[in-house]
Amino acid sequence: xxxxxxxxxxxxxxxxxxxxVKAELEKCGVETEIKIIKTQGDQIQHLSxxxxxxKGFFTKEIEASLAAGEIDLAVHSHKDLETTHPAGLTIxxxxxxxxxxxxxxxxxxxxxxxxxxxxxLNPVVGTSSARRKSQMLHFRPDVTIEDIRGNVxxxxxxxxxxxxxxxxxxxxxxxxxxxxxxxxxxxxxxxKEFVPAPAQGVLGFQVREDDEELIHVLKKHLNDEAVEKCIxxxxxxxxxxxxxxxxxxxxxxxxxxxxxxxxxAAKADAWNKPVKRAECVQPHFEDAVTxxxxxx
Numbered sequence: 001x002x003x004x005x006x007x008x009x010x011x012x013x014x015x016x017x018x019x020x021v022k023a024e025l026e027k028c029g030v031e032t033e034i035k036i037i038k039t040q041g042d043q044i045q046h047l048s049x050x051x052x053x054x055k056g057f058f059t060k061e062i063e064a065s066l067a068a069g070e071i072d073l074a075v076h077s078h079k080d081l082e083t084t085h086p087a088g089l090t091i092x093x094x095x096x097x098x099x100x101x102x103x104x105x106x107x108x109x110x111x112x113x114x115x116x117x118x119x120x121l122n123p124v125v126g127t128s129s130a131r132r133k134s135q136m137l138h139f140r141p142d143v144t145i146e147d148i149r150g151n152v153x154x155x156x157x158x159x160x161x162x163x164x165x166x167x168x169x170x171x172x173x174x175x176x177x178x179x180x181x182x183x184x185x186x187x188x189x190x191x192k193e194f195v196p197a198p199a200q201g202v203l204g205f206q207v208r209e210d211d212e213e214l215i216h217v218l219k220k221h222l223n224d225e226a227v228e229k230c231i232x233x234x235x236x237x238x239x240x241x242x243x244x245x246x247x248x249x250x251x252x253x254x255x256x257x258x259x260x261x262x263x264x265a266a267k268a269d270a271w272n273k274p275v276k277r278a279e280c281v282q283p284h285f286e287d288a289v290t291x292x293x294x295x296x
Contacts, residue, residue: 001213003031007062007071010036011151013173017203018075021222028221035071037062063089066206072214074206078199078231083239085206092215093205093223094231098172100201100252102132102194104187105156110165111185116140118187123165126158132168133271134248135194145271152177159184172201192279195250195266198234202227229285230254233261236289241267241296248275253288256281261288267296 004025008018015034022032039061058080066074067088078094085091104117104125112120116139119125123140126148127133133145146164148155152173159167160183171188174181205218234251241249248268253261265278278295282288 001030001217002072003033004073004214005071006032006034007037007065007074008034009039009058009062012177013152014075014077016176017077021073021075021203021205024222025217028217030217035065037065037071063206066208069208072207072211073218076204076206078202078204078235079197081199081204081206083235088209089206090209090215091204092207093218094199094228095203095205095222096224097227097231098175098201099188100196101171101191102189102196103169103171103174104166104189105159105169105181106166106185106187107159107162107164108183108185117189118185119143119166126155126164126167129168129197130246130248130268130271131195131197131250131266134268134273134275135250135266136168137272138266138268138275139194152179156181156184170196170200191252192264195252195264195277198238198249198251199231202231226255230261233263233285233288236285237263237265237292240289240293248273251292259283261285263288263292265292265296 006018006022008014018034022034025032039058059076062074063086065071067086106119110120110123111118115121122142124144124146125136126146128147128149136143148158148167152169155167205222207214230253233253237251238249248271250266253263256262260281260283262281263279266275268275276296278292280288280291282291
């Protein structure tokens with residue numbers, strides 16, 4: 001098999017993801033190389049996602065490079081992907097799922113165990129995710145939300161510098177980077193209460209549709225079929241709402257031992273609008289999707 005060029009963003013987390021895939025492919029005897037590609041989301045750091053034009057802030061440039069044949073494999077945080085792929089591209093496989101929970105990372109002097117999420121009254125919380133904003137305000141309307149951008153270590157440093165009382169992060173990124181957060185109080189959110197983004201904690205491996213040899217290798221060695229089924233439910237709800245990664249929508253699905261899909265969702269019309277919540281248990285994919293959507 002030819003050498004595979006893996007396209008990745010240049011952040012610490014994106015490079016961790018690319019190196020993980022590189023190592024897995026090399027176990028299969030596939031030679032690889034990583035090529036770093038800057039995306040709109042990397043270049044524009046002064047705006048929150050809901051103020052940026054268009055969609056696919058962290059994927060569009062990488063997808064264009066893949067379609068042009070400049071790279072052979074794009075490794076994405078699956079939650080960043082649009083629900084419709086550019087012509088000629090496909091997701092060949094998905095990774096196992098890291099814990100999809102969000103974390104509330106609190107400065108120790110801002111802890112109050114009498115309050116929801118152990119966070120003091122009237123705090124300033126940093127996040128640029130419309131989903132996280134809406135759900136935090138749902139549970140804690142006293143919170144002041146301020147946008148925060150930058151990679152995970154940069155955000156933690158801004159918290160250390162006292163610019164926020166707490167910030168919200170994805171647990172998966174913190175765990176993969178093995179970051180030391182012992183100087184903070186860290187609250188792991190319950191995914192059935194504070195609902196994560198569709199496919200949070202999962203990597204998507206995107207290739208050209210006609211690259212049959214690479215598709216075969218990825219499906220055989222890297223694909224997690226159980227995860228694939230659950231995030232298919234989550235992302236289909238997102239697709240039917242015509243949402244992107246900036247939509248205030250959380251969807252989380254687990255498959256029970258019986259095979260039933262257990263689905264939790266939270267949606268708002270905008271980050272500062274009321275949140276509707278839904279949950280259902282259904283035996284079939286279509287029933288699980290429509291069951292949640294009816295309640296939202």
